[in-house]
Each structure stands twice: as structure tokens, then as C-alpha cells.
Amino acid sequence: TQLLEQSPQFLSIQEGENLTVYCNSSSVFSSLQWYRQEPGEGPVLLVTVVTGGEVKKLKRLTFQFGDARKDSSLHITAAQPGDTGLYLCAGAQLGNAGKSTFGDGTTLTVKP
């Protein structure tokens, strides 16, 4: 059983469209991170959220941490082909010595 469920698993959209991907769990996380991974590369950290209800913006990307710290979303406005990649969420828990657990990711393809 995956601790962090990401949805959708695959998403293919046209350039200029908006999209939201989700990271859900039945467990509470002390912090949650979003990474983007391009094919053949390692994940690159986008953001860390730590406070329930927190919203962070990174240019066209908006990240939200749920009030109960069990879920998070990533919204991309006006997607571009350069946004193509695997989006991974990773959550850290007190009971796991602070180690992060990754979700299975959402593979996003933005077509020109």
C-alpha cells in the first residue's frame, strides 16, 4: 500500500491549458515536498510546505498543503512544453525518523 497516492498517474495536455495534480494520504505529514524529474535526470526540488493550509507560488506553479496536512495539490497555469516531466510529492513524518516517503508521481506531457 502506497502511503502517498498521486493522481492522475498520467496527464497529457495542450500548451496553454491549466492543470492540477494531487497528492493524498490518510496519514499526517510534518512537511511535504514537490519535485520535478525530467527523463534520465534526478528529481529537482520545487517547494517545501510545512504549515496546514499553506499556499506557495513559484511563477506559474501554485502549491497548497491541506489544512489537516494529509494532502497537497500542485496547480500549473498556462502549461508550457518545458513543464513536461514526472512530478513527485514526498512527505516526512515524525514517526519515520523524519525520512521522506515518495508518491508514485504524475507524468505530465505538455504538447506544443
Add this chain to the structure above:
Amino acid sequence: DAMVIQNPRYQVTQFGKPVTLSCSQTLNHNVMYWYQQKSSQAPKLLFHYYDKDFNNEADTPDNFQSRRPNTSFCFLDIRSPGLGDAAMYLCATSRERGLNTEAFFGQGTRLTVV
């Protein structure tokens, strides 16, 4: 400039032939991690070093070992690679362990077992 460097980027090894993957960091971070990532799956933590203290995950096979001779370098040794060990191997570092700690990943080594 790359801060976590993995060599080689691509490695082909024979079934059962020991192979070593390397990772170096210029960040002077205390913690170094090794992850295994198979296609379209999440990275799976194999083990990590906190300074010289080795921490193995409970479900990491004995076939996988690691060495950290100094702060900058960490090696992943696969003693007898099987076909199921073909994957991307990711090295990561963080300043400390614990909550809210951000990890910095290398570019990974793609291992093929023939």
C-alpha cells in the same frame, strides 16, 4: 555547477558480476542517501548515511551494500546483480536528517543488467 555528482551516468553489467556506483557531493552535507527508481515508480530508499552512521532500510536486499569513506563520497555496491536490479539509482544529500529537510539529488546512474 553540479553539487551531487553521480558516475557513471549509464552502467551496463553482466548478470552476477559485482558493480559499484559512485556519488560525490560538494555541499558538505551530513547525510547521503541511495534510492532505487524503476520505470514510472517512486524512488525507493535503500539506505542512508548520517555522517559515518549507516542506516539500512528493513526491506533492502543483502545484495546491496554501501560505503562512505569520507564526507564527500558514497558508493553503492551490488554484489551479484540480477535482472530485477536494472533501474535508475539516485544519490541524494541533505544537510541534516529530520523533518523539513530538503534533499538534493544527483542525475542518477541508469543500470542495465545483461
